[in-house]
Amino acid sequence: MKLQVGILSTSAKVGSTRRLREVLTARGHEAPVLRPKDLRILVQDDQPVLLYKGQRLARPDAVIPRIGTSKTFFGTALVQQFEQMGVFTLNSAQAIAASRNKLRAIQQLSRHGIGLPETVFLSSRADVVSAVECVGGVPVIIKLLEGTQGIGVMLAESQEGATAILETLRKTGQDVLVQRFVAESRGRDVRVLVVGGRVVAAVRRVAQGAEFRSNVHRGSKALPIVDLDPAYAETARKAAQILGLAVAGVDILEGRDGPLLVEVNSSPSIAGMEEVTGLDLASPIVDYLERNVHLRPLDVAQRVTVRRGYGVAEVPVTEGSPLTGQTLGQIGLGDRGLRTVCVLRDGDAVIDQDDGLQLREGDRLVLFGLLSSVRDLLPTHGPDRRPGGSEGVPPGA
Template identity: 30%
Template sequence: MSKQSPKTVVGNQEWCAFPELGIPAVKARVDSGAKTSSLHAFNVRRFRRGKQAWISFDVHPVQKNRTVVVKCEQPLLDMRVVKSSSGVPETRYVIRTAMRMGDQQWEVDLTLANRDSMGFRMLLGRQAMHGRVVVDPSLENALGDHNSAALNSMYQHAAAERQGLRIAVLASNPEDYNNRRLLEAGRARGHDMVFLNISQCHMRLDALEPEVLFRGSPLAEDLDAVIPRVRAQVTYYGAALVRQFESMGILSINSAVAIAQSQDRLLVMQSMLKHGIPIPTSGFAHSPADAEALIDMVGGTPVLIKPVAMRSGGSAAKADDLPTAKQLITTARQIDENLLVQEYMAAASGRSIRSLVVNQKPVATLAYQAETRADQIEVGTVVGTAKLTAAERTLVAKATKALSLSVARVDLIRTEEGTLLLGVVAAPDFEPFERQGRKRVAESVIAAIEKKLRWRAGE
């Protein structure tokens, strides 16, 4: 009877090597609670070599360093559905390759996933450790460590020419002030910025090879992030493009779901109430026959009447009497337009506050005076900067978090009963905040992407 080899003791993190992939060292989080092992990969492409399916991919093997890139190719072993760290199932490519830990080497299966936003470029699961190692969670680097000098020596041949991120602004007009500022701000911070016109993009829907094409040519797959600035009129297609980028593992500063939700005023108001955020009393009904009851419900005239869909355009209409309100509602329903009826905040004297919020933090706030033109309530002019109270700062953070928006404008109104939320906009206009408020909003958006991707200049 042969004697069984003793198992190697490893800590909660260890250095691994993959000779076939040209990766001499990558630090792995050792996690016996995870079944499958995962290696960081981006620019993943499937191709054929003879009759065999292969995968090409790039790896950032060094933690918190995007300047070192190793280009890899390996036969495709399988496609597997794996739960991500957020608990969402996703389909991943699987390869099999030799892994070396300490003085041992054996074959392991690895799923490929973009782990740039995670602490470790690799996760070592129990399937790869079974029968070979035991984990002592009190230890770290039990099989040896590599310092910065050693890593620099190992990867001196793999330093990437591009130091910054590659970020696309997904919008409709390259000459728009906001889009130009985002491109300028990104380039000033050392990033490779590109403009993608929504109307000139199309997509390939494929579980194995999802793709976005621009002017008929496949986009380079080394995009790190997109900044969607989707006009209300193209919400459906713009959100679909963002979903496609997300399926390719590319970060969108505002998700497709968040963009679509924010374009529905009724859904926004319902979300606010669900999260305990105060709004003006509002009403919504399908039939014009319910118009009078609806107006009574919000306290009677005068009322504000707003299109539910942001893409419908137009300003809020003020109806000073019941006949006018009923006529507006009836006319809208005849063209299948949905309207939100809202109490008119007379005590606020037409003053409102708009706050530009990035990552749940207000970066600039302006006060506005509304104007009435032919019964249409328009935002009017900026009357100065404004300072949010502590309670209002909490309110705007809760509002953007409720809609999962990283970049947004939150509109507020101060009343005798307290501050109420009027609306949330997913693609806000930076210009008044930068010109009147003298704030560099575009730089804050780029910085938010850097934070999400854990990117730092020089790393």
Template identity: 40%
Template sequence: MEDLEIIGSEEWCIFEGLGIPAIKARVDSGAKTSSLQATNIKVFIKGAHEWVKFEVNPIQDNRSIAIDCQARLVDRRTVKSSSGISEERYVIKTPMTLGNQTFDIELTLASRDTMEFRMLLGREALSNRYIVNPAKSFVIQDFTTTEVTSKYSNYFKEKTGLKIAILASNPELYSNKRLVEAGEARGHEMVFLNVEHAYMKLDAHSPQIRYRGGNILNEFDAIIPRIKPAVTFYACALIRQFDNLGVYCLNSAEAITQSRDKLFASQLFSKNDIHIPITGFAKSPMDTKDLIKMVNGAPLIIKLLESTQGKGVVLAETNKAAESVINAFKSVQTNILVQEFIKEANGQDIRCFVVNGKVIASMQRQAEKGEFRANIHQGGKASIIKITQEEKKLAIKAAKVMNLAVAGVDIIRSNKGPLLLEVNSSPGLEGIENATGKDIANSMIMAIESKLKVAIK
């Protein structure tokens, strides 16, 4: 024990063989094997042996730096994640430098994008070498921000001249941070604009948009709207103003407005022969019983017209309960839709992410036991799924009817075939990126480049 070197709860590691000059690792003696964040993992044959190539984003919250790595595959192991889910992982063996020591360690390749550290250093690597003092950090070696930047200087890309704004409310949301990362990774200048801090001047000669403090916003090439429901009206007014000033908006104000109006959207879907669950809408309480009967009775779904992310959605399990809920909403002059309940879906639905007329990723969402909505932020579980051609065509057509360049299209499988649930004009990225491993944010930035005819070297 006296001969063992003390190590902190986090340390900087170097992998010269993989081309990684510095990566911050969480030291975890509770984990047997060390693991490394990796994406785009592919196995190939080299000299009669299996090898694996993969990408590593070594700096947390910065996907602009991606290192291509390859190593010989030494094993495949079933590993249980911190969330209790078992998965098969590839295992490699490679030299690691920690301070003055260099030694071989085994690493499992895993998606650690949602974790605080891109590497976990397990007890097999620590055994007979180190003793952990969890109260300290960077005992062996520490790098300053300047030093880390210098080590990765060759990976930074030159600016292309595009200036892109994220028009939203919270810069700390995963989706907004990812879009900023993706844009910067492709060499663009990314700016976050708070919807409520912008205001406009309406004038035939010199229309303007200004930002808190009086700064005139006149240098943007494109806007990515990420609009929460509470500010839809004001945000869409800003988007129209940006459009009037010649700024490209990834989703137009008109498209966002109609996607948020569930009744209008349902009418558009019906008009364009897009199949949805049977839906009813009425004004008078006198029509409640027939409204319930029209959608095949209870159980049925009751939705607020302006609900999002599963909020304002109620399952009424009996006709009596349905009457009570519907009449309660009507008594306070709240507009609702009544929709048939697709029992055979078993709490599952499919989210298709559509960008410029193509489905770039799909995931299946499973509701928690006892719940009927599969929204991820409400406890639903996401997993990758291969959709059918019919479902793909449905998703693309729905986004086209809504005139949305970017859309999250929700589909449910029924005995009658796939049915469209709704189309979201500001779909979240976290659930689908984590479930599929795809860089959705990058695809959105590329959609802007394609529209503005910008070529990235």
């Protein structure tokens, strides 16, 4: 099967783009480089179109997005247009956008038991001192939401320093997050490359001199990790899965109590990592693409809601819930016009459930069907044990 795989990249000379092309062409595929600046998006009813150098672009079989952080908006818009045209995109527009914003990414990851450094995000008018206290006091990391290559990551050693940085950034209208400085990982981190849900390579990056950032662009030295700690592998794999990225470079700090994820990159360097590890990393990416090019996973919740009143929703099995101890069969979901997508239990999804599966307190039942029928199953009393539950000051206090 010969494929036409467009690589969305600013230049064929970029190392990672060059490597992907090498592997694709060696396997008999065509691999044109599509430069964003040559493309134009044309939105019209019923017919998504891309213009390439002024001409209508014929639909390729697949696209590999290699999008620089300075081009996120246009880049993801291009990827979305390819998706509308029915093209397989290695990473989806939605997943790229979700990972690109550091705050949004860790927010999305925060319900899944992935280690994250305490992070606070606040209104530009809120009190700075209390924000710093929130993450355990100085030193703190102050970070732009969409920085890259270490640019936009600052270390404030004192409260005065933190205040000065935050006030300056606010003046220029920049939104920033304040994060606990993981001192035990100062100048070091682990970069894990995940492809199609598998860890294919990992390196440890160590900053040189007084630098606290371990980005290669800040002059750090990278060393291959051959026996990656399974906890780190699991963190990386889970993060890529939750954000929906087929290819991801996950940056993890080495915290005292284990991995602490700081960032997920959707266009990670492949060539650089190949150099350090001596592994061929372009091939597993092309393998994944070849295997999945005809697959179109979709967001069920989004698709089915085209039909009025339908959707996918969750029913928590709370303390004292009448659902506790009942089997799926006993609830009579079918009679209510509902289908079970899965049961969320102990941080995992039970997907091979049958009518005999007995519900336990703490389970969350994910159902598809008429939302009014789902509503009838929702608890009306009892404490809500979901994360971010009912403890704390009531709103309006």
